[in-house]
Amino acid sequence: MNSTPENVKRSAALTDAERDVYTWQMWVPDFGEKGQQALKNASVLISRCGGIGGAAAYALAAAGVGRLVLAHGGNVRPNDLNRQLLMTHDGIGTPRVESAARRLRELNPRLLIETASENISEENARRLVEKVDVVVDCAPLFRERYLLNREAVRRKIPLIECAMYEMDAQVTSILPGKTPCLSCLYPADPPLWKREFPVFGAVAAMIGSLGATEAIKIIAGFGEPLYSRLLLCNTREMTFKTVQIKRNPDCAVCGNLE
């Protein structure tokens, strides 16, 4: 685990330099300086900063989120590079989180970054989720996603679920006790899901950016997050729609939560 010295929640006012950088987005109605301040004070955990998570991290770094916690194990491989936009050819063979952190700091030197060169596991899930205000789940394996879901529900913090397969992608935002959680949607481990599957980086970046947009809205408290709604994106036909999703009253993870 590598962390910056300022591994604490900040509440400093925006500086003139920050106001300069974020001018365009502070023009967004209902966001403004108050929203920017909320982003600066926020911490977000991104589980795996690959195709989806890398794009989400980049957008959140650009938007001025104060602190990102990146969890992703392993070293950069050549077949990461079609979609993991924070990784570079010269980083092949080095830890993915190091490449990601370097790229993010180039974009936003004010950003506090904490890196864990490990994927979400039973050993680290609680510790990592306890550090943040919002979680963005971009992991390929459902055992990691279920652990994040469990810990986010336990802490009652928002969890943004981003996913993709081939030319399809989807995103929803979970507010524990109010919306379906991941286990409401998928009570049983999917039988045929594999870590590697067909996808373009453009599709991954699209859904990562949408996940980041959800995080920005939730942190700053404006707009309508995808609570109890699932956004379905079919980029093969370029059709997008949202569908209502329901809590499972018998859910083993959140069924007793109000």
Added chain:
Amino acid sequence: MIQIVVHYRAQARVAAGVAEETVELEAGCTPADVIVRVAQRGENLKRLLLDAEQRPHPSLLVFVGGEQISVNAPQPLKNGDVLEILPPMSGG
């Protein structure tokens, strides 16, 4: 007999080889009946959609007319209903 329009998404579309199809079943059929029926298209689709007991896998998201329903709900379908099958997906 009634006609049900089945939309396949993501892994289901790849396994089915089509994005949608119309199937005919007996009046009073449920979403589970439709899924068991279309799973017979091939082994890949069957393994994706059905569990060891040959019932629809609980990890499937199913929508009828845009409304989410439990995959094994005893809800009878109507002629012309659109049933959408969405297997789980994740990140990478």
